[in-house]
Amino acid sequence: MTGDTDRPVVLAVDDEKRVVQAFDIWLGDGYDVRTATGGTEALEQLDDTVDVVLLDRHMPDMSGDEVLEQIREAEYDCRVAMVTAVAPEFDIVDMEFDHYVSKPVDESDLRMVVDRLLDIQHYDERLADLYRVVQKIATLEEEMTVSRLDLHEEYANLVEERERLREETRDQIGEMDRENLDDVFEMIGSQ
């Protein structure tokens, strides 16, 4: 777990010790993995070299939601995926994560998420915003019935924002090499 290579740095945070151990095992050969079993420890481990944070939500000393807030406040340049058993509610609309993953995850799920988030780092800011919004919409749609979604203004706002960002990024997506459009952008680019 040294930081002296070019390998991307992943910080795994979960109060269950075995979970972060497993994340380390699963990602260890391709990434430089750091682990923390609490929010405070996570913030101590965080620095500018961290590329991706995998963050549990329910933790006893400091919740993942709070850690996320602090990460954004301190303006670290990293992507954050919530990896959690907590059912996503409308409160996620205002949370500044890049990806929401429901437990349980296995090695291939985890690699896919990390790789995607690393890809996004190279995208234009608005494309990254678009990714984030599309992610949130998909997360809410998976969890909730249409009637419940329709009742919430937050959902309508997200959809509106997605349309706006799609419009703004239309040219950029068009210029990208088709082959480089991974499944993420096929999802986004379904225009």
Place this chain on the structure above:
Amino acid sequence: MASSEDMGGSTPELDSLVRDTDFFRSLVENGSDAIVSIDKESTVLYANQAVKRVFGYEPDELVGEELTVIMPERFRSKHFNAIDRYLDTGERQLDWNSTRLPAKHDDGHEVMLSITFEEHTYEGKQIFSGIMRDISEEVEQQRELERQNERLEQFASLVSHDLRDPLQAAKATTAVARAGDEEALEDLEDIYDRMDALIEDVLTLAKQGQSVGETESIPLSTVAEAAWSTAGSERATLELADSLPTVSADHERLRALFENLFRNALEHGAESATVSVAALEEAAGFYVVDDGPGFGDADSEELFTYGYTTNEDGTGFGLSIVAEIAEAHGWEVSATESDRGGARFEVRT
């Protein structure tokens, strides 16, 4: 009202019947729907017998009164506005056919009605009538269905999400063991126990959703002792006040309520905790208090929510089970802290 000429195809026998206005009178008078007629000023001109059953008033008591007598306060000005608007413009403010509106019973409670409005002219006067059916029961059934649906949704969410955490832990632990750490396998036992406890609690909770079964008069001391025998521990102490009352309750449910309160006290307190049960002073009911650390950082509003826990090994269902049981009996349960800082749960029966 239809005249006999409109009713083509009737038999001579019926023909003579309908000529007889007494027939209509008795039809309207004795119908099961309440019928009330008013003039333009909303003064009641007529009320049939059924108003007694629906509103609690004798027909005579309503005639000559303003219709607003049987209306909840909040609808009164709306009613006058609607009548004025209609008289001015002919514009109807609501559907005249089977509209749902609450009315006020003589004793003050609200009755949900399905109302059909009619309008006719009688001796040159414009008359409005409401034919009203009491649908309180239907509405209650519908509410019950909605409640059940909500519960079902909650359970679906519970089962799908609350098992995810231990499932992730099991997957992770297996991976760690496979990577060479054999000791990790022992953790699996604990994880399986957690999943088992979760399933047990969800099942118990599902059962509590049903309405209370047979109730009987139960001495609190007996049921508390029975609950302690399963939920208590060797090193902890149960203290029962001398003056414990009896309550009317479903025995099994009441026992489950105590068991869950006891477990909560022991899980959050010291091993040698003392848990006391005593009668409430200011109201009918009882309380369970422990000498533990109280609620600390726990969110007192969230305490009774499904799945809320501050204990890593807890399922977070214990207190929701307590709340469900209390609610099913029509009791109120609340959480406070005792003078000494322990957790105190009050149940008002």
